[in-house]
Amino acid sequence: MSTATASLDIEQAQHLGMKLLGDSTGALIGALMVVGDRLGLFDALAAAGPLTSDGLATSAGINERYAREWLSAMACHGYVAYDDATQTFSLTPEQAFCLVNRDSPLYLASVFGVLPDYYRNLDLLTDAFRHGGGVPQERFGPEWGCGFQRFSRTWFVNYLCSDWIPAMPDIDARLRAGGSMADLGCGNGLALIQAARCYPEARLVGFDLHAPAIEAARANAAAAGVGDRIRFEVLDAAAGIPGAYDLITCFDVVHDMPFPRRALPQVHAALAPGGSFFVLEFNLSGELQANIDHPFGLGAWGYGASVNYCMTTALAVGGEGTGTCMGEAPFRELAAQAGFSEVRRLDFPNNPLNLIFEAKA
Numbered sequence: 001m002s003t004a005t006a007s008l009d010i011e012q013a014q015h016l017g018m019k020l021l022g023d024s025t026g027a028l029i030g031a032l033m034v035v036g037d038r039l040g041l042f043d044a045l046a047a048a049g050p051l052t053s054d055g056l057a058t059s060a061g062i063n064e065r066y067a068r069e070w071l072s073a074m075a076c077h078g079y080v081a082y083d084d085a086t087q088t089f090s091l092t093p094e095q096a097f098c099l100v101n102r103d104s105p106l107y108l109a110s111v112f113g114v115l116p117d118y119y120r121n122l123d124l125l126t127d128a129f130r131h132g133g134g135v136p137q138e139r140f141g142p143e144w145g146c147g148f149q150r151f152s153r154t155w156f157v158n159y160l161c162s163d164w165i166p167a168m169p170d171i172d173a174r175l176r177a178g179g180s181m182a183d184l185g186c187g188n189g190l191a192l193i194q195a196a197r198c199y200p201e202a203r204l205v206g207f208d209l210h211a212p213a214i215e216a217a218r219a220n221a222a223a224a225g226v227g228d229r230i231r232f233e234v235l236d237a238a239a240g241i242p243g244a245y246d247l248i249t250c251f252d253v254v255h256d257m258p259f260p261r262r263a264l265p266q267v268h269a270a271l272a273p274g275g276s277f278f279v280l281e282f283n284l285s286g287e288l289q290a291n292i293d294h295p296f297g298l299g300a301w302g303y304g305a306s307v308n309y310c311m312t313t314a315l316a317v318g319g320e321g322t323g324t325c326m327g328e329a330p331f332r333e334l335a336a337q338a339g340f341s342e343v344r345r346l347d348f349p350n351n352p353l354n355l356i357f358e359a360k361a
């Protein structure tokens with residue numbers, strides 16, 4: 001027996017083995033979640049349940065054998081409830097809150113929508129591990145964008161106008177009085193669509209370097225009936241930001257920026273006197289040990305998102321590759337070098353997922 005085997009703690013090995021199987025279960029369920037989301041299976045169950053597999057097949061217009069296997073997987077995994085006496089499936093209020101109610105702060109059914117592109121890009125990613133570089137943003141298509149948009153939308157409908165902007169009373173007052181807001185890295189535009197509803201007088205502009213995101217943002221704004229209220233433009237913040245704004249926002253963008261040391265000074269220059277730079281990041285740290293000890297165990301999620309998208313899209317264009325786990329101290333350092341004199345951390349107990357800052361010129 002080798003020394004390594006002699007010193008093996010079999011209980012720990014078993015624990016790790018079960019964790020590996022559990023994690024592969026999560027990956028398999030991820031594929032089923034994407035299919036379920038594409039076909040509206042949770043919505044069909046919520047609307048018509050409790051349902052047998054026959055009932056779901058009829059309501060959702062799918063094959064019964066697949067409905068049965070999908071429901072069985074979801075029941076074993078705790079995503080749907082099962083009543084053995086009637087052989088029916090349903091959603092508890094909590095399951096519906098997280099899987100069906102799109103306005104709930106815990107609506108997370110869409111997060112799996114980013115997975116197909118991650119798996120499609122694995123050859124390119126492996127190449128990047130070997131030779132450097134990355135996976136360009138163009139390799140993340142509409143399903144990725146839509147999955148992310150429905151994830152971040154819950155922040156905007158739940159917190160933007162009730163918590164976040166009111167935490168900066170001077171900015172809130174300016175927007176009410178017709179002030180200006182630029183959302184940098186606006187993605188599919190949902191933050192500004194929400195702002196248009198809450199601040200009917202405000203002048204709103206969205207910038208993003210990814211042209212398909214700007215097209216989606218324009219379409220979303222038109223569909224929401226606020227297409228004439230928001231201007232969306234393709235723009236790389238690192239190349240300069242036209243205009244001057246009372247509020248500039250970055251929701252989950254700074255750590256994605258290929259060149260944050262060029263972009264943040266442009267933000268500083270584009271703030272109107274007394275204006276604020278509002279930054280939302282994930283509640284992760286720049287320190288590995290803190291992420292290993294993360295209270296919700298989100299460290300691996302952060303680094304996983306980073307390698308699959310955030311760091312890797314920046315490295316694809318020769319950028320810094322800051323990564324998802326930027327955390328507070330590196331952000332403060334970036335803000336200071338960009339010329340911001342004051343960075344205030346805003347803590348919202350109802351949203352422990354995010355780190356939020358207000359920076360003043």
Ligand SMILES: C[S@@+](CC[C@H](N)C(=O)[O-])C[C@H]1O[C@@H](n2cnc3c(N)ncnc32)[C@H](O)[C@@H]1O
Pocket residue numbers: 148149152153184185186187188207208209210213235236237238250251252253256257258259263
């Ligand atoms: C993770 S997405 C977040 C999108 C949106 N803020 C949301 O919360 O749904 C990050 C976005 O930042 C954009 N972005 C990254 N660096 C940028 C830069 N230098 N200038 C403009 N947009 C940038 C990306 O194109 C992408 O759409």
